[in-house]
Amino acid sequence: xxxxxxxxxxxxxxxxxxxxxxxxxxxxxxxxxxxxxxxxxxxxxxxxxxxxxxxxxxxxxxxxxxxxxxxxxxxxxxxxxxxxxxxxxxxxxxxxxxxxxxxxxxxxxxxxxxxxxxxxxxxxxxxxxxxxxxxxxxxxxxxxxxxxxxxxxxxxxxxxxxxxxxxxxxxxxxxx
Amino acid sequence: xxxxxxxxxxxxxxxxxxxxxxxxxxxxxxxxxxxxxxxxxxxxxxxxxxxxxxxxxxxxxxxxxxxxxxxxxxxxxxxxxxxxxxxxxxxxxxxxxxxxxxxxxxxxxxxxxxxxxxxxxxxxxxxxxxxxxxxxxxxxxxxxxxxxxxxxxxxxxxxxxxxxxxxxxxxxxxxxxxxxxxxxxxxxxxxxxxxxxxxxxxxxxxxxxxxxxxxxxxxxxxxxxxxxxxxxxxxxxxxxxxxxxxxxxxxxxxxxxxxxxxxxxxxxxxxxxxxxxxxxxxxxxxxxxxxxxxxxxxxxxxxxxxxxxxxxxxxxxxxxxxxxxxxxxxxxxxxxxxxxxxxxxxxxxxxxxxxxxxxxxxxxxxxx
Numbered sequence: 001x002x003x004x005x006x007x008x009x010x011x012x013x014x015x016x017x018x019x020x021x022x023x024x025x026x027x028x029x030x031x032x033x034x035x036x037x038x039x040x041x042x043x044x045x046x047x048x049x050x051x052x053x054x055x056x057x058x059x060x061x062x063x064x065x066x067x068x069x070x071x072x073x074x075x076x077x078x079x080x081x082x083x084x085x086x087x088x089x090x091x092x093x094x095x096x097x098x099x100x101x102x103x104x105x106x107x108x109x110x111x112x113x114x115x116x117x118x119x120x121x122x123x124x125x126x127x128x129x130x131x132x133x134x135x136x137x138x139x140x141x142x143x144x145x146x147x148x149x150x151x152x153x154x155x156x157x158x159x160x161x162x163x164x165x166x167x168x169x170x171x172x173x174x175x176x
Numbered sequence: 177x178x179x180x181x182x183x184x185x186x187x188x189x190x191x192x193x194x195x196x197x198x199x200x201x202x203x204x205x206x207x208x209x210x211x212x213x214x215x216x217x218x219x220x221x222x223x224x225x226x227x228x229x230x231x232x233x234x235x236x237x238x239x240x241x242x243x244x245x246x247x248x249x250x251x252x253x254x255x256x257x258x259x260x261x262x263x264x265x266x267x268x269x270x271x272x273x274x275x276x277x278x279x280x281x282x283x284x285x286x287x288x289x290x291x292x293x294x295x296x297x298x299x300x301x302x303x304x305x306x307x308x309x310x311x312x313x314x315x316x317x318x319x320x321x322x323x324x325x326x327x328x329x330x331x332x333x334x335x336x337x338x339x340x341x342x343x344x345x346x347x348x349x350x351x352x353x354x355x356x357x358x359x360x361x362x363x364x365x366x367x368x369x370x371x372x373x374x375x376x377x378x379x380x381x382x383x384x385x386x387x388x389x390x391x392x393x394x395x396x397x398x399x400x401x402x403x404x405x406x407x408x409x410x411x412x413x414x415x416x417x418x419x420x421x422x423x424x425x426x427x428x429x430x431x432x433x434x435x436x437x438x439x440x441x442x443x444x445x446x447x448x449x450x451x452x453x454x455x456x457x458x459x460x461x462x463x464x465x466x467x468x469x470x471x472x473x474x475x476x477x478x479x480x481x482x483x484x485x486x487x488x489x490x491x492x493x494x495x496x497x498x499x500x501x502x503x504x505x506x507x508x509x510x511x512x513x514x515x516x517x518x519x520x521x522x523x524x525x526x527x528x529x530x531x532x533x534x535x536x537x538x539x540x541x542x543x544x
Contacts, residue, residue: 027312034318041543122536129340129540133319136338140315143336 024147025155031141035162038134042165045127046087050077052123053094061116066097088168094120095172104174121175128169138164177538179204180264182255183215184276186233186244187223190428192456193294196323196344197270201226203345203531214258214277216246230254230277245276255280266290266542268534272317273310273335282313288541291317293339296326296453296475307335319541321534326475327453340537344456345530348522350431351463356440357433360426366398367442367505370466372434372457375425376407381447381471383412387494388445388501389419395502404429404437438464443504443511446470449492455479458486459525462518467511469500485518 056062057071073086073093080086098104098117107113145156183197194215201211201224211226216233223229230251233244255277259267268290269278282289320339322328331337362368369392373380382403392399403409404426413420429437438444444461446468452475459479461468468486470476480486487504489496504511523529538544 023312027315031315034315037318037543041540044543045540122532125533126536126540129319129537132338132340133540136320137318139338140336144315 021149021153021155024149024153028141028144028150028155031137031144032156032159032162034137035134035141038130038137039165042127042130042134043083045123045130046083047078049120049123049127050074050087050090052120053090054078056116056120059112059116061113062097069093070097083165083167085167091168091170094124095170098172098175101173104172108174117175121171124169124171124175128171131165131167131169135164138162177542178210178263178265179212179538180259180262180267180281181211181213182267182269182278182281183213184243184245184271184274184278186216186218186246187227187229188216188218188221188233189244191243192344192454193270196294196456198224198227199345199347199527200531200534203527204535207531207535212258212262212264214255214281216244216251216277228254228258230258233276243274243276245274247275247280251277252280252284256284259284259286266538268292268538269317271295272314279310279313282310282316285313285316288318289316290319290321290537290541291337291339292321292323292342293327293331293337294323294344294453296324296330296451319537321537324454324475325478330453342530342533342537343525344454344459345527346456346459346463346522346525348463348526351435351438351460352465352519354432354435354439354464357436358440360402360437361440362442363398366400367396368440369399369401369501370437370441370444370461371401371403371405371447372429372437372444373405373448374407375403375405375409375412379449379451380405381449381492382409384447384449384471384492384494384497385445386412386416386419386423388447388498389416389422391495391498392501392505393419393422396505399505400424402426402437402441404434434460435464438466441466443467443469443501445497445501446476447492447497448473448476452476459522462486462515463522463525465515465519467504467515468518469497469504471497480518481521485514485521 053070054074057067070093073090077086077090141162181197181201183194185191185193187194201213204211213227214230215227217223217229218232230246233246235242236245266288267285269281270292271294272278272282272291314335320337321342322331322339323344328339328341331339360368371385375382401423403423406428409425438461444466446458448471452473455476458468458470471491472488487500489500
């Protein structure tokens with residue numbers, strides 16, 4: 001192999017390295033965007049869930065005592081933006097307010113109650129999805145960033161390692 | 177919303193994933209969404225107008241059965257053009273790891289991607305080898321759906337993707353309100369046992385069903401076994417001898433005939449040996465009010481609520497199947513109770529519920 005051959009091989013190898021680095025960097029970048037969008041989506045759905053809960057507290061879905069507690073928890077969750085333990089507390093309060101599966105089944109037979117419960121159930125399900133999708137993005141990102149190429153070349157830049165969201169959002173039995 | 181659905185398997189032949197994609201598209205359109213489906217199909221296959229044919233496919237041994245897949249430069253070009261023309265808000269790719277249009281679309285996708293995992297088969301050797309090439313594009317999946325717990329576990333173990341479970345949809349009313357077919361109508365002394373599925377595909381378990389005939393016939397001399405499904409049954413029926421007269425071959429049947437069969441039969445047997453991730457046919461049978469006897473595959477056990485909504489028998493065990501059939505035909509009151517419970521329970525698989533859930537995923541993924 002003459003010197004042209006050596007130069008060619010060196011250039012090809014360099015190009016391959018550049019391509020691999022570029023590819024890894026674009027994947028890290030894509031995951032960071034996914035995490036960011038995931039948090040935005042979760043925040044949106046949690047805000048909506050709290051808003052719906054607050055609205056329902058002003059309807060005749062529950063007795064006055066329950067309504068006051070739900071309204072308080074919903075307000076606290078709305079003020080605790082972007083997220084926090086207040087959303088877990090709202091989940092717990094709503095589960096107590098809504099009751100067990102038998103209660104839900106009975107309430108679903110009353111048209112006005114059914115409408116409210118379905119609305120809450122639909123938005124609750126979206127909040128669960130948003131958190132699941134976010135946490136999946138977080139774990140994929142962590143896996144990607146633990147790779148040597150990404151660590152050694154600092155392809156993640158200054159972006160802090162994303163955190164997962166661990167609020168309690170389990171839905172009451174029988175709705176959503 | 178402008179939604180692009182990608183189906184990896186050819187619309188030239190019937191199949192669970194194809195039906196699911198077709199029905200989902202119909203449901204989304206009826207709710208006012210704009211939907212385009214990209215699927216392999218020959219030019220002369222009659223297609224709904226929302227389906228874009230990506231050209232011919234090849235029958236390939238894949239995932240334990242024969243699948244019609246599309247690949248090669250033409251398929252790649254058509255996929256890219258469909259994506260460019262579509263201007264979709266969201267791409268929903270079915271079975272993204274099948275080496276076909278789904279994977280091509282994954283590689284070319286720019287916007288948010290939703291993926292549905294249907295299969296519970298372990299990834300093929302070829303896929304494991306190719307995985308490093310597609311791993312990057314798997315990261316485009318913002319919202320992953322699995323049709324069952326088994327499919328979810330497979331996606332988790334092989335691809336590291338966590339998914340939410342949204343089952344396959346069924347039009348419950350369609351089955352609940354179908355007219356029974358007089359050809360396959362059970363009578364008190366002539367019970368009808370229905371089998372459905374490709375007769376020459378061993379994992380559908382026809383052999384197990386046929387081996388259960390003698391004891392069942394002894395208890396119910398008038399019993400009829402109706403076998404519906406495509407394929408060559410001669411080999412399977414050859415060694416039946418005297419029991420041959422009990423078996424009636426219905427050949428491949430339409431959706432309407434399937435509903436009619438389930439409405440009239442005494443019970444439906446699902447003796448599959450494996451490779452089933454969900455068990456949509458069990459749900460259809462339950463919706464039609466038929467009693468169900470199924471092998472105790474994890475997927476079937478779950479659909480039957482561990483035996484509460486139908487009877488389970490030991491996988492591949494003909495005497496156990498015969499025992500279950502006889503029990504269902506003998507204890508008519510218990511069976512009636514069970515089918516009543518089952519026909520209420522299947523509403524969770526109705527397309528109205530399933531579509532709402534899929535739309536919730538779309539909303540979450542697009543940040544609406």
